[in-house]
Amino acid sequence: MEAKSIATITADGKFELNICSLTEILHNLKCRDLAIVSMAGVYRTGKSFMLNFFIRYLREKGWENKDWFGPDNMKIQDGFKWKNGSKAHTLGIFVCPEIFYVKKNGEKVGVLIVDTQGLFDSNSSPDTNVNLMSISALLSSHQILNFQRKVCGTDLEHLQLSLEYALAASRSFPVKEKSFQKLTFLVRDWPNPDEHKFGQGGDEYIDGILKNIDPIQQVKKSIHSGFEHVNGFLMCRPNEKIDVNGTFEDLQNSDITGSFREHIIMLVDSVLNPKNLVVKKMFGQPISANGLINLISEVSNNIKSGKQPKIETLLESTIKANNATALQEAVLKYRCLLKRLVASSLPTDDVLRIQHEKAIKQAEKVFYSMATIGTESQNKDVWNHVEEECKTYYEFKKEEIRLRKATTRKSALEKAPKILQW
């Protein structure tokens, strides 16, 4: 299986979104909630390498299977291939087309793994960086930024530009929740374990950076007002066999040794164990797959026309997509309830009307449990549409029952003489 590209940087440095492949992947989604983990960073810093372990953990259900890492002779690249390289066609956002299902608090959640290649790359223009980072952040519920040895100020400046959306959101709307959810700074080959220990020592390290360095004060503000949770993770250096100058195609489990292996296991569990997974939300509300596609298309259209997408537009399209899903679900609920009654009997007009009234109440419950982000009047407008659709269906069923009753009467009359003849 190969990664699917959902955004690429063309040879002349333009940013192109391929929304169809995202739609294709999400089309088969078998649940409502999504957790989207995205790893972004400079080329050749071990991102794809690490994501292979993410996929293995999900496939092997690592949270309940202590042998998920597999036998010594298992290849690192086992059954899944990320695009490698620094050429234009390998820069962009890639998604593992397999959605992994896990149970979190009793609910089914679909997990999607995303690899963002070329962020903060010296070859990419600042605009490209902003676009890549924005799409990656909008798409994901957990954004992991991968760095070599340290987190530098210039990287954070790029980051700050793309977090302007989040800032704008908190200023323009009475939405209390932050736009984005979790941001992890992952540092590879961390050289100073005496200062900050490997693994969770990354939390203090990141706190220190965000606190102390003056020129990036604005970054600190953007990050804290944009993301609900910010943390860090420091990885130790692997053995010489695993080297940034080589490839990992021929490497196998036995090459991943000691502390490096321990920290891979620790990191993967801290991100993907269902109890740690972050369900994707937008403005504090879970967002449907449709909503997400709608949102990304909106951003893509804005990028194409050279504009930075405005947060107002994003919020509007999130509300629209969310309400459209609420409408569909409410009408579906209504239809199911009515169908169930009609399938088993030919009810009288009165019985049908009573069932219609009950079903409308149920549909209303479904609708308002989902339509939670729009204003009262926006939601009321959409609810009126639900009511109209339900009424049309009710009239249709009423007519159907009338016709079926007439047919039954007719055939009973036709059969009657035959029975008499017996």
Ligand SMILES: Nc1nc2c(ncn2[C@@H]2O[C@H](COP(=O)(O)OP(=O)(O)O)[C@@H](O)[C@H]2O)c(=O)[nH]1
């Ligand atoms: N020094 C070092 N090299 C790594 C690490 N993880 C993976 N590598 C190696 O770095 C090279 C590039 O890895 P890759 O995952 O393709 O990088 P990407 O371009 O960021 O996706 C491969 O040869 C990996 O084996 C790490 O933590 N430290």
Ligand SMILES: [Mg+2]
């Ligand atoms: Mg890669």
